[in-house]
Amino acid sequence: xxxxxxxxxxxxxxxxxxxxxxxxxxxxxxxxxxxxxxxxxxxxxxxxxxxxxxxxxxxxxxxxxxxxxxxxxxxxxxxxxxxxxxxxxxxxxxxxxxxxxxxxxxxxxxxxxxxxxxxxxxxxxxxxxxxxxxxxxxxxxxxxxxxxxxxxxxxxxxxxxxxxxxxxxxxxxxxxxxxxxxxxxxxxxxxxxxxxxxxxxxxxxxxxxxxxxxxxxxxxxxxxxxxxxxxxxxxxxxxxxxxxxxxxxxxxxxxxxxxxxxxxxxxxxxxxxxxxxxxxxxxxxxxxxxxxxxxxxxxxxxxxxxxxxxxxxx
Numbered sequence: 001x002x003x004x005x006x007x008x009x010x011x012x013x014x015x016x017x018x019x020x021x022x023x024x025x026x027x028x029x030x031x032x033x034x035x036x037x038x039x040x041x042x043x044x045x046x047x048x049x050x051x052x053x054x055x056x057x058x059x060x061x062x063x064x065x066x067x068x069x070x071x072x073x074x075x076x077x078x079x080x081x082x083x084x085x086x087x088x089x090x091x092x093x094x095x096x097x098x099x100x101x102x103x104x105x106x107x108x109x110x111x112x113x114x115x116x117x118x119x120x121x122x123x124x125x126x127x128x129x130x131x132x133x134x135x136x137x138x139x140x141x142x143x144x145x146x147x148x149x150x151x152x153x154x155x156x157x158x159x160x161x162x163x164x165x166x167x168x169x170x171x172x173x174x175x176x177x178x179x180x181x182x183x184x185x186x187x188x189x190x191x192x193x194x195x196x197x198x199x200x201x202x203x204x205x206x207x208x209x210x211x212x213x214x215x216x217x218x219x220x221x222x223x224x225x226x227x228x229x230x231x232x233x234x235x236x237x238x239x240x241x242x243x244x245x246x247x248x249x250x251x252x253x254x255x256x257x258x259x260x261x262x263x264x265x266x267x268x269x270x271x272x273x274x275x276x277x278x279x280x281x282x283x284x285x286x287x288x289x290x291x292x293x294x295x296x297x298x299x300x301x302x303x304x305x306x307x308x309x310x311x312x313x314x
Contacts, residue, residue, distance in 0.1 A: 004046070005278050007084075008178040008206035010151050012120060014047040014084050016272055016297045018208055020283030021050030025065025026058050028285045033069045034076075039287045041077075043294040047084045049181075049208070049281050051125055052110050053091035063092045064113045071115035080116055086208075087114070088125035088155060098128040100139035107143050122149040123181055127157040133165040141174040155181035155210070159195035166203050177205060179278070184209035186218055186248050186267055186313040187239050200276045212271055212280035213264055214239060219292070220252060220263030244313060251312040255305050262292035269299045270309045 004013035019040045024033040037048075050070055056063030067087060074080045087110050090098050095106035110119060122143065124136060143149040154162060154177050162180065169176035180200050184192035188211065200207055213219055217236035222228055224240060239245035252263045259266065264282070271280040284290040301309075 006206075007121070007151075007208075007278050009204045010178040010206075012084050012151060012178075014279050015045040015294075016279050017045065017268065017293050018047040018049045018086070018279045018281040019045055019293075020210070020281045021048055021066040021070055022054050023066075023283045023285045024050070024054070024069040025061065026055035030069055030072070032286065034073050035287050036284050036290060037070070037073050038077075039290050040284075040294065041079065041082070043290070044297065045294060046082055047086070047279055049086045049210075051088035051091065051123075052095060052106055052113075053088070053093070053125065056091075056093050063094070064109070067110055067113035071113055075115050084120045085114060085116070086121035086123065086153070087119055088123040090125040090128065098124055098131045098136050098139075100135050100142075103136065103139040104143065107148055111148060118148055118150055120150045121153050121179060122151070123153045123155045123179075124157070125155055127154065127161050129158075129161060133161065133168050137165055137168050137172075137174055141169075144175040149175075151175075151178045153177050153179035153181065153208075156183075157196075159199040162196070162199050162203075177203075179206045179208055180276075181208045181210055181281070183211050184271065184274075184277075185212050185214045186252075186270060186309060187214050187242075187245055189313060197276060205276065206278035207274075207276040208279055208281055209271055209277060210281045212282050213267055217245065218248070218252070218264060218267035220249060220256075223249075247312040248309070251309050255301065255309070258305075259299055259301075261295055261299055264292040265295045265299055266301070266305075266309075268293065268296040269301050270306060272296055273301055273306050 050066045054066035089106040140152045182192040215236040217239045256263045256266045282293045
């Protein structure tokens with residue numbers, strides 16, 4: 001079994017690739033989702049990332065579809081205790097925001113859908129600066145004390161609000177964020193590097209980056225002259241128009257060839273080599289897409305390779 005990584009200062013041990021649940025109930029139906037989850041755990045994976053709002057944006061969905069599928073699958077497999085399940089609060093159509101009452105109600109709804117008695121890692125999905133950090137942390141601490149949540153984390157938050165939250169937790173002896181989920185990849189470094197990364201590093205937080213493959217661009221399937229169909233094609237394709245995007249692809253191609261692995265594996269391996277990063281998040285709609293993702297557990301880039309990608313993506 002692949003060696004698991006400790007998540008920040010917590011007792012959670014996670015596989016070095018977190019499986020994104022955003023596609024479950026969206027581009028992957030229940031049968032496909034079960035197959036992907038089976039293949040991921042068969043490869044040694046244990047770290048599932050979802051949110052209460054996935055996938056409310058799909059016509060006919062109401063939010064929580066991904067959690068429901070994960071819950072049904074875990075029950076069918078009887079493997080809940082082997083999993084680290086992360087979900088998020090603030091964006092579900094019926095549970096908007098981060099007031100104390102909403103956080104608690106949303107957590108109960110997530111627990112019901114997941115068919116479990118605890119959430120291993122509970123993120124504030126999008127920070128709501130109009131809500132005082134005291135209220136947010138206070139509510140999250142209550143969930144931890146009640147045993148409904150094991151650890152808390154933040155996503156889409158400013159460095160300032162993150163530091164304010166951590167300081168309040170320390171001062172009051174309340175539950176403290178152990179992880180951060182930033183938007184971060186080879187063609188989007190400014191969304192994490194700088195103040196936010198420095199704050200995470202100082203506090204010993206583990207980073208679990210989302211959009212790790214830039215909506216598919218960093219899988220290498222978007223090339224000049226190639227037409228890619230799909231829900232995210234327009235967003236990913238725009239990187240081809242930039243010098244940075246083209247330089248990054250060229251470097252990825254060379255390094256992937258040297259390691260005899262897919263381009264996506266190298267893009268994830270670069271992230272995994274960055275300070276604070278514990279496990280990038282990537283999702284697979286089909287079982288065929290999964291090997292390129294989980295191989296990040298076996299691939300370690302040389303310092304020169306990391307440097308080359310860092311320069312190409314500058």
